[in-house]
Amino acid sequence: xxxxxxxxxxxxxxxxxxxxxxxxxxxxxxxxxxxxxxxxxxxxxxxxxxxxxxxxxxxxxxxxxxxxxxxxxxxxxxxxxxxxxxxxxxxxxxxxxxxxxxxxxxxxxxxxxxxxxxxxxxxxxxxxxxxxxxxxxxxxxxxxxxxxxxxxxxxxxxxxxxxxxxxxxxxxxxxxxxxxxxxxxxxxxxxxxxxxxxxxxxxxxxxxxxxxxxxxxxxxxxxxxxxxx
Amino acid sequence: xxxxxxxxxxxxxxxxxxxxxxxxxxxxxxxxxxxxxxxxxxxxxxxxxxxxxxxxxxxxxxxxxxxxxxxxxxxxxxxxxxxxxxxxxxxxxxxxxxxxxxxxxxxxxxxxxxxxxxxxxxxxxxxxxxxxxxxxxxxxxxxxxxxxxxxxxxxxxxxxxxxxxxxxxxxxxxxxxxxxxxxxxxxxxxxxxxxxxxxxxxxxxxxxxxxxxxxxxxxxxxxxxxxxxxxxxxxxxxxxxxxxxxxxxxxxxxxxxxxxxxxxxxxxxxxxxxxxxxxxxxxxxxxxxxxxxxxxxxxxxxxxxxxxxxxxxxxxxxxxxxxxxxxxxxxxxxxxxxxxxxxxxxxxxxxxxxxxxxxxxxxxxxxxxxxxxxxxxxxxxxxxxxxxxxxxxxxx
Amino acid sequence: xxxxxxxxxxxxxxxxxxxxxxxxxxxxxxxxxxxxxxxxxxxxxxxxxxxxxxxxxxxxxxxxxxxxxxxxxxxxxxxxxxxxxxxxxxxxxxxxxxxxxxxxxxxxxxxxxxxxx
Numbered sequence: 001x002x003x004x005x006x007x008x009x010x011x012x013x014x015x016x017x018x019x020x021x022x023x024x025x026x027x028x029x030x031x032x033x034x035x036x037x038x039x040x041x042x043x044x045x046x047x048x049x050x051x052x053x054x055x056x057x058x059x060x061x062x063x064x065x066x067x068x069x070x071x072x073x074x075x076x077x078x079x080x081x082x083x084x085x086x087x088x089x090x091x092x093x094x095x096x097x098x099x100x101x102x103x104x105x106x107x108x109x110x111x112x113x114x115x116x117x118x119x120x121x122x123x124x125x126x127x128x129x130x131x132x133x134x135x136x137x138x139x140x141x142x143x144x145x146x147x148x149x150x151x152x153x154x155x156x157x158x159x160x161x162x163x164x165x166x167x168x169x170x171x172x173x174x175x176x177x178x179x180x181x182x183x184x185x186x187x188x189x190x191x192x193x194x195x196x197x198x199x200x201x202x203x204x205x206x207x208x209x210x211x212x213x214x215x216x217x218x219x220x221x222x223x224x225x226x227x228x229x
Numbered sequence: 230x231x232x233x234x235x236x237x238x239x240x241x242x243x244x245x246x247x248x249x250x251x252x253x254x255x256x257x258x259x260x261x262x263x264x265x266x267x268x269x270x271x272x273x274x275x276x277x278x279x280x281x282x283x284x285x286x287x288x289x290x291x292x293x294x295x296x297x298x299x300x301x302x303x304x305x306x307x308x309x310x311x312x313x314x315x316x317x318x319x320x321x322x323x324x325x326x327x328x329x330x331x332x333x334x335x336x337x338x339x340x341x342x343x344x345x346x347x348x349x350x351x352x353x354x355x356x357x358x359x360x361x362x363x364x365x366x367x368x369x370x371x372x373x374x375x376x377x378x379x380x381x382x383x384x385x386x387x388x389x390x391x392x393x394x395x396x397x398x399x400x401x402x403x404x405x406x407x408x409x410x411x412x413x414x415x416x417x418x419x420x421x422x423x424x425x426x427x428x429x430x431x432x433x434x435x436x437x438x439x440x441x442x443x444x445x446x447x448x449x450x451x452x453x454x455x456x457x458x459x460x461x462x463x464x465x466x467x468x469x470x471x472x473x474x475x476x477x478x479x480x481x482x483x484x485x486x487x488x489x490x491x492x493x494x495x496x497x498x499x500x501x502x503x504x505x506x507x508x509x510x511x512x513x514x515x516x517x518x519x520x521x522x523x524x525x526x527x528x529x530x531x532x533x534x535x536x537x538x539x540x541x542x543x544x545x546x547x548x549x550x551x552x553x554x555x556x557x558x559x560x561x562x563x564x565x566x567x568x569x570x571x572x573x574x575x576x577x578x579x580x581x582x583x584x585x586x587x588x589x590x591x592x593x594x595x596x597x598x599x600x601x602x603x604x605x606x607x608x609x610x611x612x613x614x615x616x617x618x619x620x621x622x623x624x625x
Numbered sequence: 626x627x628x629x630x631x632x633x634x635x636x637x638x639x640x641x642x643x644x645x646x647x648x649x650x651x652x653x654x655x656x657x658x659x660x661x662x663x664x665x666x667x668x669x670x671x672x673x674x675x676x677x678x679x680x681x682x683x684x685x686x687x688x689x690x691x692x693x694x695x696x697x698x699x700x701x702x703x704x705x706x707x708x709x710x711x712x713x714x715x716x717x718x719x720x721x722x723x724x725x726x727x728x729x730x731x732x733x734x735x736x737x738x739x740x741x742x
Contacts, residue, residue: 026427026430027418027420027421027425027427027431028418028421028427028431029415029417029418029421029422029431029432029442030415030416030417030418030421031417031418031419031420031421032418032421059247120413120415121431122430122431125430126430129430151348151349155349155350159683159685160685162685190429191429191430191433192430194426194427194429194430195427348680349677350678350679350680350681351679351680353677353678353679353680354679354680354681357679361645363645364644364645364700364701365701367725367726367733367735368687368689368701368702368703368725368726368735368736369675369678369679369681369682369687369689369703369725369726370675370689370701371675371677371678371679373675373677374673374675374687374689377673377674377675378671378672378673378689378690378691379671381671381672381673381714382670382671382714385714433676434674434676435675435676435677436673436674436675436676437673437674437675437709438673439673481651482645483645483701484671484691484701485644485670485691485699485700485701486643486644486651486699490670490671490691
């Protein structure tokens with residue numbers, strides 16, 4: 001489909017410039033090293049290949065989280081959303097988690113979603129914390145609006161930071177947003193935000209070279225692994 | 230009093246079993262045990278079902294009556310047994326006494342729990358209902374909280390360190406990777422959960438001084454055994470397992486009323502009675518399943534049953550004495566830590582695993598060579614109702 | 626007269642102090658008791674900081690301990706503190722009777738120990 005750049009200038013929302021997120025590496029409970037880095041817009045089609053199988057997993061609200069994440073990433077790819085970013089977690093080059101959000105203005109951010117593809121390793125916690133680190137420590141924002149679709153998210157964010165309830169509506173019509181302030185973040189940082197920088201070159205090169213992704217069945221099994229008889 | 234043998238055993242992999250109802254799990258595990266006993270088309274005289282939470286979590290009561298109907302075991306006698314996390318061992322004990330008394334010849338004992346049907350907060354509350362309703366429960370105390378308070382004192386009095394607790398977590402999760410029935414099949418890395426500064430997120434404090442990986446998971450699952458007379462067991466012309474001894478003891482309900490809260494009197498007494506009945510000693514035990522809902526309990530129980538002196542259990546674990554091939558292998562199933570802890574099922578699953586050990590039916594990476602005597606300890610409440618079994622292999 | 630409306634029980638025969646209630650003395654099985662309330666400061670026997678709270682609590686954590694009162698009563702209570710760094714086994718705490726949880730939007734009162742008071 002031909003793109004009319006003059007029309008695009010009308011349809012594309014403005015973008016607030018964002019400094020890059022410096023990659024870091026985290027040691028997980030099983031000893032594996034997870035590289036957390038910023039995804040580029042061009043990475044979206046590959047990332048969506050891992051999000052796609054999650055659309056059909058009801059367990060733990062994976063379906064709605066991935067459906068909304070899919071839309072958000074596609075919107076970013078197709079220049080139809082303001083100031084969105086995406087951070088990903090990779091182990092041995094494989095995509096194990098995705099977080100995204102956007103900037104509402106210079107001082108207020110909005111957390112979108114968190115999707116962990118490998119479970120039982122606090123990948124969601126680590127990546128969510130990385131998002132907050134990005135908003136506050138690197139972009140210099142003061143407040144972030146956050147919502148949760150799943151009880152796991154509620155426990156890890158609303159309860160653990162903790163967040164303040166607000167009456168600010170959810171972007172997509174869900175329950176009202178909660179707020180993380182700079183003050184709460186800084187108090188919680190030492191127990192919730194970890195990672196080593198810089199990432200050792202071989203690890204970073206592997207993560208940057210390629211986003212490897214597991215096949216649909218493996219992803220489904222990792223997320224919704226059914227115990228047999 | 231007649232001797233009682235174990236004719237058949239079976240269990241389901243523990244974990245999150247969204248696809249099964251509580252009755253499904255009890256039924257599947259029971260059929261496995263009945264088939265293993267050669268009674269797949271047969272009948273039993275009585276059924277005992279261990280379950281703690283059916284009424285609260287599944288809004289279902291009279292579970293044993295439902296199971297006999299589901300399994301077409303009518304008109305067998307049936308009872309549901311609730312003794313907190315020791316429900317499983319209590320059900321085995323009742324089944325055993327039923328046969329020992331001479332009134333019944335064949336008994337099915339099944340234990341099951343479906344804890345993941347509710348959110349973590351509600352599951353935590355359900356478990357906390359074991360605590361004293363006026364003196365403890367209202368404060369928001371949880372079982373990990375009781376264990377945290379106990380651990381603090383045990384560390385102070387007996388010199389247990391976090392390194393000792395770590396040895397238990399690492400050992401049991403490693404064994405979980407070798408057990409296809411285990412809830413958690415992920416080996417832990419010492420750096421990831423302890424040495425690295427990232428451990429603060431990977432292994433956060435749960436109930437100080439206990440961390441996440443000092444606690445067992447919340448699980449769904451079921452296990453079953455078929456008990457019989459020794460005559461029936463002999464008919465199969467192969468080595469079988471007998472319940473050589475059992476013991477049970479209780480202690481004060483509240484932790485505050487124990488003269489010395491680090492003294493698990495009920496564990497000591499239950500084990501002493503079991504060994505006395507079996508005419509055996511702790512040093513005769515080839516392999517043990519001790520109730521490690523919290524890593525501290527494996528250490529404390531290993532001392533209270535007589536494997537190690539007080540204060541030596543943690544050091545022994547750190548030195549590898551309780552690993553496969555060590556002086557006294559403990560929790561080679563992965564224990565509650567990795568196998569999981571569907572509360573009503575645990576006491577039965579412990580017996581199942583020891584039976585496999587004593588029959589020499591396990592793969593080499595879990596099997597204690599020439600195992601002949603096994604010990605189980607099932608810990609109810611926070612140590613206020615404890616059962617122990619000594620199981621013995623009998624050659625054909 | 627103690628401010629703490631917890632009823633403890635002293636065996637009339639052997640003097641053993643009980644809380645909560647037992648129909649028979651834990652030591653001598655006698656059945657007659659004098660009632661008393663916890664009195665004086667409490668010595669901290671053990672404590673913990675619990676995360677992952679049961680249903681019904683909105684806090685991030687609770688600090689809970691067992692205190693031994695000067696008149697021999699022992700009881701569990703919440704501890705008022707922002708973290709456990711300042712707590713030590715054996716330290717003295719002031720007992721208060723304060724809200725410990727909310728049930729159906731109403732306060733439920735119980736034992737709350739306050740350090741350093």
